[in-house]
Amino acid sequence: MYKKILIVDDDSGVCNSLAMLLREEGYDVDATTESSEAVVLIEKDRYDVCLFDYKMKGLNGKDLLKITKNINPQCSVFIVSAMFNLEELCQKEIKSGLATGVISKPFDVEELLKKIAAMDS
Amino acid sequence: MARKVMNLIATDINRPIGDIKLNIDIANLEETILGVIEDMAPNESEVKDKEGRWYSVRIRPYRTIDNKIDGALISLIDIDAIKRSQTQLQGALSYTQAIIETMREPLVALDGDVRVLSANKSFCDTFNVHASDIKDKLLYELGRRQWDNPVLRKLLGEILPKKNYFNDFELSFDFPEIGQKTMALNGRQIKLHGKDSSLILLVIEDITERKKAEDILKRDNKTLDKMIDKRSKELIRLQMELVKSRHLSAVGTLAATVAHELRNPLADIAISIHRIKKIVKDPVVEEILTGVNGRVLESNQIINDILMYSKTTIVRYESAKINDILISSIDEQAQNFPIGKIAINEKIARTKDLIIEVDPIRIKEVFLNILHNALDAVDKDAGIIEIESDVNDSMVSILIKDNGEGIAKKDLKNITNPFFTTKAKGTGLGLVVCKQVLMLHSGSLTIKSVEGKGTTVTVTLPIHKKENV
Numbered sequence: 001m002y003k004k005i006l007i008v009d010d011d012s013g014v015c016n017s018l019a020m021l022l023r024e025e026g027y028d029v030d031a032t033t034e035s036s037e038a039v040v041l042i043e044k045d046r047y048d049v050c051l052f053d054y055k056m057k058g059l060n061g062k063d064l065l066k067i068t069k070n071i072n073p074q075c076s077v078f079i080v081s082a083m084f085n086l087e088e089l090c091q092k093e094i095k096s097g098l099a100t101g102v103i104s105k106p107f108d109v110e111e112l113l114k115k116i117a118a119m120d121s
Numbered sequence: 122m123a124r125k126v127m128n129l130i131a132t133d134i135n136r137p138i139g140d141i142k143l144n145i146d147i148a149n150l151e152e153t154i155l156g157v158i159e160d161m162a163p164n165e166s167e168v169k170d171k172e173g174r175w176y177s178v179r180i181r182p183y184r185t186i187d188n189k190i191d192g193a194l195i196s197l198i199d200i201d202a203i204k205r206s207q208t209q210l211q212g213a214l215s216y217t218q219a220i221i222e223t224m225r226e227p228l229v230a231l232d233g234d235v236r237v238l239s240a241n242k243s244f245c246d247t248f249n250v251h252a253s254d255i256k257d258k259l260l261y262e263l264g265r266r267q268w269d270n271p272v273l274r275k276l277l278g279e280i281l282p283k284k285n286y287f288n289d290f291e292l293s294f295d296f297p298e299i300g301q302k303t304m305a306l307n308g309r310q311i312k313l314h315g316k317d318s319s320l321i322l323l324v325i326e327d328i329t330e331r332k333k334a335e336d337i338l339k340r341d342n343k344t345l346d347k348m349i350d351k352r353s354k355e356l357i358r359l360q361m362e363l364v365k366s367r368h369l370s371a372v373g374t375l376a377a378t379v380a381h382e383l384r385n386p387l388a389d390i391a392i393s394i395h396r397i398k399k400i401v402k403d404p405v406v407e408e409i410l411t412g413v414n415g416r417v418l419e420s421n422q423i424i425n426d427i428l429m430y431s432k433t434t435i436v437r438y439e440s441a442k443i444n445d446i447l448i449s450s451i452d453e454q455a456q457n458f459p460i461g462k463i464a465i466n467e468k469i470a471r472t473k474d475l476i477i478e479v480d481p482i483r484i485k486e487v488f489l490n491i492l493h494n495a496l497d498a499v500d501k502d503a504g505i506i507e508i509e510s511d512v513n514d515s516m517v518s519i520l521i522k523d524n525g526e527g528i529a530k531k532d533l534k535n536i537t538n539p540f541f542t543t544k545a546k547g548t549g550l551g552l553v554v555c556k557q558v559l560m561l562h563s564g565s566l567t568i569k570s571v572e573g574k575g576t577t578v579t580v581t582l583p584i585h586k587k588e589n590v
Contacts, residue, residue, distance in 0.1 A: 013386065020392075082381050082384030105384045105385065106384060106388035106390070110395075
């Protein structure tokens with residue numbers, strides 16, 4: 001079964017490129033730059049992996065993480081961000097296991113693909 | 122007049138004088154008269170009549186034409202007016218005497234030749250003399266010649282005769298038991314009527330205490346001026362530091378924003394490179410793309426450094442044990458660095474259990490950096506690093522000494538210059554940033570070094586956080 005992936009990032013360039021990349025790898029990808037639209041999508045579909053940008057207008061990555069986990073605890077959520085002290089900011093979520101991991105931008109693409117592949121569907 | 126004054130009447134003639142009741146009270150009149158006749162010598166006295174008027178009574182032997190003593194002649198002169206004024210004068214003199222004696226200031230009266238006529242009690246007590254000892258002596262001879270001062274000589278000799286007075290002449294005296302005293306002299310010359318001579322009055326005031334107070338005030342003023350000057354300079358320096366700090370803060374925020382914003386495009390480029398690589402199976406293209414990717418990573422590292430530098434403008438205070446931070450830094454550095462035979466001596470007992478308000482993460486980074494430099498500098502086999510802590514009322518200080526290669530004098534000045542460099546050392550912070558972190562805590566970092574001998578880095582931190590306005 002193909003993994004369903006949701007990408008939420010307010011930078012359209014990153015959002016698009018990441019979506020294209022993952023589609024080319026064979027994944028079923030939904031992507032949006034609006035966190036409000038993301039909520040709708042989360043409620044509608046069951047995603048295997050989510051990649052949320054940390055800093056966004058409206059709901060931020062952490063908020064989306066909580067919402068997703070409420071609806072679908074099985075989902076693997078990664079916080080992807082350009083924030084410098086990302087690990088510090090998500091300390092609690094990482095410790096508690098709520099977030100599967102954090103990924104700093106710009107990331108090593110190979111590494112990212114490996115991580116996603118490692119997630120159980 | 123004799124009739125009136127002595128109460129004589131015509132019928133008194135030829136009566137014995139002893140029998141007559143006179144108005145004037147002359148003691149032993151008969152005896153005195155007989156004495157005058159016998160001794161052939163006159164007698165003078167002053168007497169008062171019943172009304173209190175004064176007379177001068179003169180009893181002279183009466184000589185006849187043949188020069189024989191044949192009685193006595195009593196003459197009376199009215200000296201009442203004179204006597205009265207004499208009494209008044211006496212009174213005035215007593216009054217003056219009393220004033221002079223009661224005066225707390227020493228006073229000495231001199232004649233025109235500057236010889237002592239008299240001195241009051243205060244003078245005698247102050248200068249430890251007896252009035253009788255100094256009388257007629259030259260003022261300049263007194264008290265081991267302490268009065269022999271050329272300016273005083275001029276004042277008494279030249280100025281007084283012309284000007285009649287002088288005020289506030291200061292003279293220093295050295296008293297054997299009491300020590301040095303400063304006196305202020307006021308002088309006045311009085312020309313005595315009818316005589317060529319004059320009277321000089323010298324009044325002395327002990328102004329030692331006043332002078333001392335003046336000196337203290339002058340000195341205090343100087344000290345105060347110095348303190349104000351120092352404080353002003355300090356204030357200006359602090360203001361400049363604040364401006365610099367604010368500026369850095371602004372730059373920091375800008376840097377953080379720019380860095381953050383650059384990361385998205387870089388992420389996009391990285392993803393795109395990967396996708397191209399997948400599509401275009403051409404070794405040349407692949408080589409080019411690998412190169413481009415390398416530049417992406419490089420750009421990201423630069424951004425990291427910028428963010429590291431800018432991050433330090435934010436201080437998140439917590440209460441933490443300084444020794445815990447130190448020990449944690451030492452342990453971490455020992456793990457990451459090949460220690461080998463380097464000895465690390467901890468002398469931090471003085472700050473055991475001391476809790477201070479700092480950003481523990483930032484301060485740890487500072488110590489990590491300094492330790493890294495120390496470990497780098499020392500000989501791997503004979504290196505000694507000492508970490509010493511001390512504390513007073515408001516500040517804690519940590520010294521990190523090493524016996525390594527030291528820093529050349531010319532480099533010492535630049536080592537902590539706020540000159541931004543992308544080549545951050547050690548854990549990502551250079552000494553530049555260390556100093557900044559400490560500055561933000563209102564602490565300090567100082568470096569002492571002798572090339573070839575070693576380096577000592579001193580970190581000071583306030584125990585309680587200081588809010589920057």
